[in-house]
Amino acid sequence: MPFIETRDGTRLFYKDWGSGSPVVFLHGWPLDADMWEYQMPAVTEAGFRTIAYDRRGFGRSDQPWSGYEYDTFADDLQAVLDQLDLHGVTLVGFSMGGGEIARYLSRHGSDRIAKAVLVSAVTPMMLKTPDHPDGVDAHVFEGMIDGLKADRPHFLANFAKTFFGAGVFSSPASTELMHWTCDLALRGSPKASVECVRAFGATDFRRDMAHFTIPTLIIHGDADQTAPIAVTGRASAAAIPDALFTEYEGAPHAIPFTHAAELTGDLIAFLRG
Numbered sequence: 001m002p003f004i005e006t007r008d009g010t011r012l013f014y015k016d017w018g019s020g021s022p023v024v025f026l027h028g029w030p031l032d033a034d035m036w037e038y039q040m041p042a043v044t045e046a047g048f049r050t051i052a053y054d055r056r057g058f059g060r061s062d063q064p065w066s067g068y069e070y071d072t073f074a075d076d077l078q079a080v081l082d083q084l085d086l087h088g089v090t091l092v093g094f095s096m097g098g099g100e101i102a103r104y105l106s107r108h109g110s111d112r113i114a115k116a117v118l119v120s121a122v123t124p125m126m127l128k129t130p131d132h133p134d135g136v137d138a139h140v141f142e143g144m145i146d147g148l149k150a151d152r153p154h155f156l157a158n159f160a161k162t163f164f165g166a167g168v169f170s171s172p173a174s175t176e177l178m179h180w181t182c183d184l185a186l187r188g189s190p191k192a193s194v195e196c197v198r199a200f201g202a203t204d205f206r207r208d209m210a211h212f213t214i215p216t217l218i219i220h221g222d223a224d225q226t227a228p229i230a231v232t233g234r235a236s237a238a239a240i241p242d243a244l245f246t247e248y249e250g251a252p253h254a255i256p257f258t259h260a261a262e263l264t265g266d267l268i269a270f271l272r273g
Helices: 040-045 070-083 096-108 138-164 175-187 190-202 233-239 260-272
Strands: 003-005 011-017 022-026 049-053 089-094 113-119 216-221 244-248
Touching: 003 070, 011 040, 011 070, 022 070, 022 096, 040 049, 040 260, 070 096, 089 096, 096 113, 096 190, 113 260, 138 175, 138 190, 216 233, 216 260, 233 244, 244 260
Parallel strands: 022 049, 022 089, 089 113, 113 216, 216 244
Antiparallel strands: 003 011, 011 049
């Protein structure tokens, strides 16, 4: 399997398909690169080179004990771009992967980057604080951590229902699809699973948003219960004045799965445009 080694010696598994302008996909918590099942093949067939890697601690990548904060995640992304010698890149970040894009741009600049796409992203800030009163209460993230530590498989199975917007009598995703994403999540280390909740829950990206000086597409569901649109998608659109902002009516957090065809079409149109 192909790996890239980061500055601290962590090996990151990656996929690299096709040719053409490069598109780098950044997965969400607690999944891995396989979550792009419905986007990567179609984007590759549309004439682009697609790359996706497993974040440290997840999937087939190494599971170090440390490095689960956004400065390191941004440096890991830089290692991928450097070692594959990528230029004119479009970065596509889902959920916590959107934070990676924001921190990368503020930490490393946009010389290699042509465009950015934020899908159900956690930017610009999730946590409720005195100067961010509309955010998510800290006890929500603390409860996630407690659940992961007590019974990670059980917690992830329940989290999948919120992730996909599944109700008592209906669900936009099959039971098999939800089980598969839980299997992906359980590949991750327990340490990474917990520390990444702290990272995406508490990191303030508000200053990073000024570094989105490239064409940016923001896509978010207005029924997202994981990263509520008012404090994430709409706030990101307000922070990036020239961004293209699309709200998916009734869509939950799991847009790459529940609205796969719509997302893939919008993504390819943005890449070509």
